[in-house]
Amino acid sequence: MFDFLKKKFSGAVGKVSDKFSDEESLPGDETGTGKKMLPVEGETVEKASGKEQNGSSLSAEDISSTDDSGFKIAEEEKTSRFAIFRRKSTHKEEVSGTDKEETVDKIVPEDIDETRTGPGSDKVKTKDTSLESEPGLFGFATHKTISQGDLEDVLFELELSLLEGDVALEVAEKIIKSVENDLVGRKIKRRSDVALHTQDALKKAISEILMVKGPNVMALAQEARKAGEPLKLMFVGINGTGKTTTISKLADYFVSKGFTPVLAASDTFRAGAIEQITHHAENLKIKIIKHQKGADPAAVAYDAVEHARAQKKELVFIDTAGRMQTNTNLMDEMKKIQRVVKPDLVIFVGDALTGNDVVEQATKFNDAVGLDGIILTKADADAKGGAALSIGYVVQKPILFLGVGQGYKDIIEFKPDWMVEQIFGSDA
Numbered sequence: 001m002f003d004f005l006k007k008k009f010s011g012a013v014g015k016v017s018d019k020f021s022d023e024e025s026l027p028g029d030e031t032g033t034g035k036k037m038l039p040v041e042g043e044t045v046e047k048a049s050g051k052e053q054n055g056s057s058l059s060a061e062d063i064s065s066t067d068d069s070g071f072k073i074a075e076e077e078k079t080s081r082f083a084i085f086r087r088k089s090t091h092k093e094e095v096s097g098t099d100k101e102e103t104v105d106k107i108v109p110e111d112i113d114e115t116r117t118g119p120g121s122d123k124v125k126t127k128d129t130s131l132e133s134e135p136g137l138f139g140f141a142t143h144k145t146i147s148q149g150d151l152e153d154v155l156f157e158l159e160l161s162l163l164e165g166d167v168a169l170e171v172a173e174k175i176i177k178s179v180e181n182d183l184v185g186r187k188i189k190r191r192s193d194v195a196l197h198t199q200d201a202l203k204k205a206i207s208e209i210l211m212v213k214g215p216n217v218m219a220l221a222q223e224a225r226k227a228g229e230p231l232k233l234m235f236v237g238i239n240g241t242g243k244t245t246t247i248s249k250l251a252d253y254f255v256s257k258g259f260t261p262v263l264a265a266s267d268t269f270r271a272g273a274i275e276q277i278t279h280h281a282e283n284l285k286i287k288i289i290k291h292q293k294g295a296d297p298a299a300v301a302y303d304a305v306e307h308a309r310a311q312k313k314e315l316v317f318i319d320t321a322g323r324m325q326t327n328t329n330l331m332d333e334m335k336k337i338q339r340v341v342k343p344d345l346v347i348f349v350g351d352a353l354t355g356n357d358v359v360e361q362a363t364k365f366n367d368a369v370g371l372d373g374i375i376l377t378k379a380d381a382d383a384k385g386g387a388a389l390s391i392g393y394v395v396q397k398p399i400l401f402l403g404v405g406q407g408y409k410d411i412i413e414f415k416p417d418w419m420v421e422q423i424f425g426s427d428a
Contacts, residue, residue: 001404002385005423008161009202015154017195020144020188143187146194148180155180166355166386168394171209178205203424209389210416214373214398215345221259221314224344230262230308232316234301234343235375236334236365239322242377243349244273246403247317248280249411250375253401254315255284261315264304265290266297266337269321269330277319284408287313297321297333298340305341318343331368338369345372347400350391352382359387362395371395377403380410388419 155176162172182201188194217233224231237243244267251261263281265288267273274290281288289304301318308316320337323330338346348371350358358376365371374391379402382388392399399414412418 001380001382002388002419002422004165004384005386005389008158008165009199009423011161012154012158012202013195013198015157016151016183016198017191019150019154020191020194143189146183146186146188146197148184151180151183162386165384166390168356168359168386168390171390171393174209174393175202175205178208199424203420206389206420206423207416209393210399210419212392212396212398214400217345217373217400218257220344221254221257225259225314228312230305230314230316231345232305232318232341232343233345233347234318234320234337234341235347235349236320236369236371237322237349238324238361239270241322241349241351242403243322244277244280244319246349246375246377246401246411247277247319248284249403249408250401251280251286251315251317252284252408253411255286259315260311260313261286261317262304262308262311262313263288264301264316264318266300266304267319267321268293268295268297268300269333273319273321287311298337301337301341316341335369346370347373347375348395348397349375349377350387352376352379352387352402355384355387356390359391359394362391362397366395366397371397373398373400375399375401375403376414380404385419385423 159172159176162175163169167175179198179201182204183197186197188197217231221231235243235247247263251263254261263277263286265274265277267277268291271293274293278288278290280286287307289300289307291300291303297320301316304316304318307313318337318341320334321330323334337343346369348362348365350362352358354361362371362374374395374397376382376388376391376399379388388399388402402412402414404410404412
């Protein structure tokens with residue numbers, strides 16, 4: 001599920017990381033893998049890249065050296081990886097033919113200046129440690145800042161891939177902008193941080209897209225039970241999206257939670273529609289209210305609501321005729337049902353496999369009757385995932401459930417964290 005998005009986001013993480021894979025970008029110690037790693041401030045270099053032959057720089061592993069005057073700096077004792085510390089050591093310096101022993105602070109790599117005070121001098125020139133902004137010997141390698149140029153090509157390619165994966169344009173643009181804002185200017189200390197920060201930025205962008213506020217159907221059903229008034233749900237959508245089957249799945253879902261729903265066969269237009277929903281009701285042993293084909297759909301819905309009130313049943317699921325969003329007459333018929341029964345929730349049922357078309361359909365239905373939530377069918381077969389990622393954000397109505405198979409049990413409550421996990425893995 002959502003294999004396309006998995007592949008594209010994973011590829012984007014890898015490509016951003018590759019921008020920092022050369023040794024010049026991230027100088028530091030050899031890791032044994034042939035790649036460089038940035039030393040971290042407050043840590044000691046366990047293995048340096050070695051010192052240059054011309055003596056212009058000193059390695060962290062071997063800082064021991066002897067100058068012409070016999071001055072010697074004691075070799076640094078290695079403790080933990082990248083730990084930089086100061087210790088007291090003694091050295092002897094010859095003054096007028098007499099050995100003199102004195103205690104000095106050990107010089108650490110970041111304090112050493114390449115230039116001594118002069119040939120034969122008995123002192124080492126060190127930096128002014130009061131200037132904390134000075135980078136020191138290894139300061140050039142403590143971090144690298146991600147620039148817009150580092151991301152431009154990768155994010156452009158990712159945006160095109162998202163559009164190819166049926167992600168709506170405004171959603172793709174928001175994701176790219178969010179990732180760019182999150183990464184540009186960020187300072188990194190090692191190459192592995194690049195992949196981590198990029199993936200975190202993508203997760204954050206996706207989570208923000210999916211977090212659309214909406215009703216909690218289960219909570220509303222519980223409130224209806226306490227109030228003794230049925231919760232009325234009207235389902236709308238175009239032909240062939242699996243609306244009637246979805247209603248049956250949702251009815252079974254609520255039965256398993258201890259509720260008693262009633263089905264209203266208000267699709268009196270399509271041939272075989274009443275027979276289809278009746279078949280599902282009999283399989284599930286759920287009450288169905290129906291009239292003959294061609295009857296007034298609003299009257300069927302009204303009778304179902306009255307039955308639920310009389311029998312103290314908590315839910316009424318109203319099936320409606322599938323219609324194209326451009327069919328004015330059928331849309332008016334749906335509005336009549338809405339006026340008569342005043343449903344608590346109007347839920348759009350769309351086919352995830354239709355990609356951007358389902359987003360357009362939902363937008364039109366929302367304009368016509370006002371939606372409260374969305375159910376996407378065939379999500380298990382949707383390798384791209386663009387519709388599931390886009391529809392809630394574009395319509396500003398939440399996805400409530402996903403159809404993930406053909407059986408009555410094949411429906412799941414949609415949670416944004418679940419989709420993030422599907423795309424980025426269980427560690428998301």
